[in-house]
Amino acid sequence: MKALQEKIKQDGLVLSDQVLKVDSFLNHQVDPVLMKKMGEEFARLFRKDGVTKILTLESSGISPALMAALELKVPMVFARKKKPLTQSADVYTATVHSFTKNTTHEIIVSRAFLTNRDKVLIIDDFLAYGQAAEGLIDIVKQAGANLSGIGIVIEKAFQPGGERLRSRGIRVESLAVIQSLKNGTVSFLEEAYAN
Amino acid sequence: MKALQEKIKQDGLVLSDQVLKVDSFLNHQVDPVLMKKMGEEFARLFRKDGVTKILTLESSGISPALMAALELKVPMVFARKKKPLTQSADVYTATVHSFTKNTTHEIIVSRAFLTNRDKVLIIDDFLAYGQAAEGLIDIVKQAGANLSGIGIVIEKAFQPGGERLRSRGIRVESLAVIQSLKNGTVSFLEEAYAN
Numbered sequence: 001m002k003a004l005q006e007k008i009k010q011d012g013l014v015l016s017d018q019v020l021k022v023d024s025f026l027n028h029q030v031d032p033v034l035m036k037k038m039g040e041e042f043a044r045l046f047r048k049d050g051v052t053k054i055l056t057l058e059s060s061g062i063s064p065a066l067m068a069a070l071e072l073k074v075p076m077v078f079a080r081k082k083k084p085l086t087q088s089a090d091v092y093t094a095t096v097h098s099f100t101k102n103t104t105h106e107i108i109v110s111r112a113f114l115t116n117r118d119k120v121l122i123i124d125d126f127l128a129y130g131q132a133a134e135g136l137i138d139i140v141k142q143a144g145a146n147l148s149g150i151g152i153v154i155e156k157a158f159q160p161g162g163e164r165l166r167s168r169g170i171r172v173e174s175l176a177v178i179q180s181l182k183n184g185t186v187s188f189l190e191e192a193y194a195n
Numbered sequence: 196m197k198a199l200q201e202k203i204k205q206d207g208l209v210l211s212d213q214v215l216k217v218d219s220f221l222n223h224q225v226d227p228v229l230m231k232k233m234g235e236e237f238a239r240l241f242r243k244d245g246v247t248k249i250l251t252l253e254s255s256g257i258s259p260a261l262m263a264a265l266e267l268k269v270p271m272v273f274a275r276k277k278k279p280l281t282q283s284a285d286v287y288t289a290t291v292h293s294f295t296k297n298t299t300h301e302i303i304v305s306r307a308f309l310t311n312r313d314k315v316l317i318i319d320d321f322l323a324y325g326q327a328a329e330g331l332i333d334i335v336k337q338a339g340a341n342l343s344g345i346g347i348v349i350e351k352a353f354q355p356g357g358e359r360l361r362s363r364g365i366r367v368e369s370l371a372v373i374q375s376l377k378n379g380t381v382s383f384l385e386e387a388y389a390n
Contacts (some may be wrong), residue, residue, distance in 0.1 A: 029272045030257075032265035057272065058254035062225075063261050070227035077224045078254065093273040113224040 001041050001175040004153070005188055007034060008176055015182045018159075019100070026153065027060035027125055038175055039067025042123060043152040045173045046072070049148040051121045053114065055075060055140065057096070057107060057132050064153050065123040072121075077114060079107040079136060092142045096135035099128065107135050109143075116144030127152040127174060130161025137170070149173060156181075157189055196236050196370040200383055202229060203349070203371055209379045213354075214295070221348065222255035222320055233370055234262025237318060237346040240368045241267070244343040246316045248272060248309065250335065252291070252302060252327050259348050260318040267316075272309060274302040274331060287337045291330035294323065300373025302330050304338075311339030322347040322369060332365070344368060351376075352384055 013021040025031040043065070054076040056065035062075045062078050069076035078095075082105070097104045114120070120143075122136045133150055140147050149171035155162050156178050165172050177189040208216040218256050220226040237259070249271040251260035264271035274289075277300070285306045292299045309315070315338075316330045328345055335342050344366035350357050351373050360367050372384040 023305065024307070025270075028275065028305060029270050030261060030264070032261055032271055033268065035261065036265055059257060059275070062254060062257045063271075066225060066230065066258050066261060067228055069225070070231055072230065075220075075224050076227055076258075080223065080254070110218065110223060112219070 001038065003034060003037055007031070008154070008178075008186055012186055014181045018156075018180050019171045020154070020156070020178065020181055020186065022154065026063075032063075035063050035067050036070075038064050038153060039071045040067075041175055042068035042121070042173070043071030046121050046148055046151065049121070050119050051148050053118045053145075054123055055079065055109070055114070055120050055136055056123045057081070057136060060125040061123055061132075061144050064151075065124060068121065068123050068151060075113070077109060079109045079139065081105050081107055091181060092139045094135040094138040094142075097131050099131065102141050107139070111137050111143070114139065114143040114145055118143065118145040119148050120145050121148045122150045123152075124150070125153045127155040127161045127165075127172070129161040130164055133161065133165060151175075154178060196233065198229060198232055199348070199371045202226070202383055204333055205371075207381055209376045209381060212352075212376050213295045214360050215349070215351075215373065215376055215381065221258075225258050227258075230258050230262050231238050231381075233259050233348060234264075234266045236370055237316070237368070238262035238266030240346065242314070245314050246343050248313045248315050248319055248340075250274065250304070250309070250315050251318045252276070252331060255320040256318055256327075259260065259320060259346075262344065263316065266272055270308070272304060274304045274334065276300050277303055288335045289330040289333040289337075292326050294326065302334070304334050306338070308335040309334065309340055313338065313340040314343050315340050316343045318347075319345070320348045321355040322350040322356045322360075322367070325359055328360060330357065346370075349373060 011024045054069040057079045065076045091108045152174040155174035179189045180187040206219045249264040255285045284301045328353035347369040374384045375382040
């Protein structure tokens with residue numbers, strides 16, 4: 001998605017060969033107009049799939065997931081990382097390890113909001129090692145729901161998450177695919193420019 | 196806001212005299228169309244105030260804040276509850292106690308995203324004791340920014356947060372104001388029906 005790639009080039013900060021900081025428009029400060037365009041693009045990519053629910057993980061996934069849900073006119077569910085006091089015991093749980101933060105936590109979704117009648121589109125802000133996606137897929141499976149695919153804002157193609165998911169036949173659509181962050185420069189995969 | 200009150204009546208669960216569970220449309224599963232309407236209502240209420248930035252707290256505040264930001268065409272910033280690895284040391288911090296969860300945590304906003312040129316609208320999902328709002332106001336003050344007011348999705352008028360804030364001259368606009376949750380029933384303040 002051209003507008004996103006331009007925003008990354010303009011405002012993204014390359015902190016290392018592995019880490020791109022995009023907290024000025026994606027995951028701390030959020031550009032709502034760009035976010036809406038991304039929601040429209042996710043909707044365009046998955047409109048024919050009969051999606052009944054968008055699933056994401058708090059917090060950074062919420063903004064793109066909400067905009068995709070708005071366009072597809074379906075509810076958005078965000079998995080929680082911690083059990084709130086008012087949540088019932090009737091939940092799906094999965095474990096997610098974050099390589100970036102070197103933490104492992106449990107993620108939780110109420111059984112009430114995901115059933116075997118759902119066709120689920122998972123949305124997240126980043127795809128690197130794919131751990132968050134794996135946790136969400138695990139929850140979709142526990143629900144007996146159908147996985148339509150995964151929509152990612154920024155995929156880091158030099159980390160193994162995307163390849164692992166696609167090799168299992170899962171449809172992964174990323175709005176920007178980064179080939180390399182070497183020498184402090186963001187290089188996108190050629191094919192991503194096609195959008 | 197009528198549509199919100201009807202949704203609360205229809206789908207809200209009164210767990211006790213103090214606790215209303217609205218996780219089927221507000222803070223776990225999210226209704227994107229209702230959320231957009233709430234964003235439009237916040238924008239209508241604060242459109243003349245020259246707001247330059249929406250400030251909220253992860254995670255439940257993000258959805259209404261994003262929709263208000265979309266309508267007002269300004270960036271949304273969500274305070275984080277924990278310091279992520281990629282965040283610089285250059286942050287505003289405040290402490291927030293949650294009476295619901297009986298936890299105290301630090302909230303953090305990068306200095307880059309809030310300055311003394313900003314006019315800030317704080318948005319949050321619930322107003323009860325007002326602790327989250329106080330933490331966000333603290334951060335607005337540290338930035339030397341101007342506080343336009345506070346927009347709340349659901350205010351519990353039988354808890355002291357709203358009164359405390361208004362008594363200090365802060366403009367608080369709540370889309371639904373709950374007078375009581377007694378006998379398992381949601382009673383709204385009469386005036387709130389006017390919207």
